[in-house]
Amino acid sequence: MEALLTERDTILAAFWMTIRLTAVSALGSLVLGTLLAAMRVAPLASLRAAANCYVTVARNTPLTLVLLFTGLGVGANLGVELSDDIATNNYWLAVIGLTAYTSAFVCEALRSGLNTVPVGQAEAARSLGLGFVQTLRLITLPQAFRAVVAPLGSILIALTKNTTIALVVGVSEASVRMREMIETYGDQVIEIFLGFAAGFVLLCLPMGLLFGWLSRRMAVAR
Amino acid sequence: MSYANLYETPGPRGIRRNRLLAGGVALVLLALAYVVYVRFDAKDQWTAEKWTPLLRGDVWATFILPGLAGTLGAAVAGVILAGLFGLVFATGRLSEHRWIRVPAAAVVEFFRSVPLLLLIFFAFFGSYVLIGVNISAFAAVVFGLTLYNGSVIAEIIRAGVQSLPRGQAEAAYAIGMRKGQVMRLILLPQAFRAMMPAIVSQFVVLLKDSALGLIVGYDELVDRGLNGIAANFSNVIPAAILIAAIFILINLSLDRLAHRLGAAR
Numbered sequence: 001m002e003a004l005l006t007e008r009d010t011i012l013a014a015f016w017m018t019i020r021l022t023a024v025s026a027l028g029s030l031v032l033g034t035l036l037a038a039m040r041v042a043p044l045a046s047l048r049a050a051a052n053c054y055v056t057v058a059r060n061t062p063l064t065l066v067l068l069f070t071g072l073g074v075g076a077n078l079g080v081e082l083s084d085d086i087a088t089n090n091y092w093l094a095v096i097g098l099t100a101y102t103s104a105f106v107c108e109a110l111r112s113g114l115n116t117v118p119v120g121q122a123e124a125a126r127s128l129g130l131g132f133v134q135t136l137r138l139i140t141l142p143q144a145f146r147a148v149v150a151p152l153g154s155i156l157i158a159l160t161k162n163t164t165i166a167l168v169v170g171v172s173e174a175s176v177r178m179r180e181m182i183e184t185y186g187d188q189v190i191e192i193f194l195g196f197a198a199g200f201v202l203l204c205l206p207m208g209l210l211f212g213w214l215s216r217r218m219a220v221a222r
Numbered sequence: 223m224s225y226a227n228l229y230e231t232p233g234p235r236g237i238r239r240n241r242l243l244a245g246g247v248a249l250v251l252l253a254l255a256y257v258v259y260v261r262f263d264a265k266d267q268w269t270a271e272k273w274t275p276l277l278r279g280d281v282w283a284t285f286i287l288p289g290l291a292g293t294l295g296a297a298v299a300g301v302i303l304a305g306l307f308g309l310v311f312a313t314g315r316l317s318e319h320r321w322i323r324v325p326a327a328a329v330v331e332f333f334r335s336v337p338l339l340l341l342i343f344f345a346f347f348g349s350y351v352l353i354g355v356n357i358s359a360f361a362a363v364v365f366g367l368t369l370y371n372g373s374v375i376a377e378i379i380r381a382g383v384q385s386l387p388r389g390q391a392e393a394a395y396a397i398g399m400r401k402g403q404v405m406r407l408i409l410l411p412q413a414f415r416a417m418m419p420a421i422v423s424q425f426v427v428l429l430k431d432s433a434l435g436l437i438v439g440y441d442e443l444v445d446r447g448l449n450g451i452a453a454n455f456s457n458v459i460p461a462a463i464l465i466a467a468i469f470i471l472i473n474l475s476l477d478r479l480a481h482r483l484g485a486a487r
Contacts, residue, residue: 041228043228043229043232043240044240044243044244044247045244046244046247046248046251047247050247050251056470056474057466057470059473060426060430060469060470060473060474060477061430061466061469061470062430062431062432062433062434062444062469063430063433064433064434064436064437064444065433065444065448065462065465065466065469068444068448068462069458069459069462069466072448072452072458072462073458073459073462076458077265077267077458077459078261078262078265078267078459079265080261122228126229126230132228132229135228135229136228140228157335161335161336161337161338162337164337164338164339164340165339165434167339167437168436168437174337174340175337175339175340175343178340178343179343179347182343182344182347182348183347186350186351187351189344189347189348189351189352190348190352193340193343193344193348196340197332197335197336197340200335200336200337200340201332201335201336204335205335
């Protein structure tokens, strides 16, 4: 217990990094995932094929490999620099990797949401003279979003836990701090583990409750 | 699934416009590919000595095949143990005894919400303090995979049992079966079949998660492939592409299997 108390500032700083990674990647994945979902239902075969290909690759590659690729491949090998400060640079590389991976899952969730929207909705929109983009933006996507609030919540929770893997890019978030602390305070392993686990439970539990409540509130009554 | 309901079948003008747009999209994609090509070229990523090692038999024998064996070993052990864990805790959560149901629920919910990496660290670095011996990286990885994926599978099986019509259990009780028999002979087999696609998708997750083993020094595919090959030939990007391709191939075949199992019902 003492270890957790004496180190509480560094632990909170590590969890703050976890939260920052989660929030920024979640935002990025939502935008990119929506774009990908729109591409997957587009009338153009080339757009559909591109999005399809991307989603298949991103979903079936381990996140560890994706992050190593952004860190070692894109960062170190191709020399892409997003900031002069190494820590900031690593942070953004991790955000890119997490976003690239998570957006594939967001896309899949949204696509299944689009499937729940009755055909009549799109037909009615077309008979009013709306084009593809208008139909998608004004009629079908908003309903799809409301249908997939709960799955999006699960994706966000998974993303929160997945940020621990950002340690392979050299971002010092919660899992890095936990490993360091186990090495320093070897006699208090259980307390340290339970403390960090509790931190994640505290982050994920309200998210689950919030999204459960939201999904009931936003559900489209049919 | 077709989305033709989102747009009309295009007429002559529409077809022309679509062709034009498709050409535009193709141009943008080509431009992107070109940018990637130039960036790779500027860092000498296309040179033959970066790619040819991936075709050599000794590279496969020293790095890729042992790595694949490590990944599959951890995954198979994880699948078996997670399956058992899931079965036990799903049954526990469905028990009518409060003192079994509540602890089982607590265990499942806890391990579902803790990041897998923390579980692996706990097992790997904490084992000496806890049980007096240092467990191997393999054991730590399998420990984490089992607890995390086992909890998810427990929830899947529980959802499967709950989705069965009540008449199934009632009929079984009516012909004189006992609780254990109803669960074992009637409910679980049907739940398993109904949930097979979801269970197989979870196994895909498990296989991908086994790559976390590299963080505690377990010799699996990402570690042997990426770090091993790249350390010898300094070809991170080609090696990463190859490893990703192997994972995608395995996962897609598992996906297909899941679909077939789902369709077979």
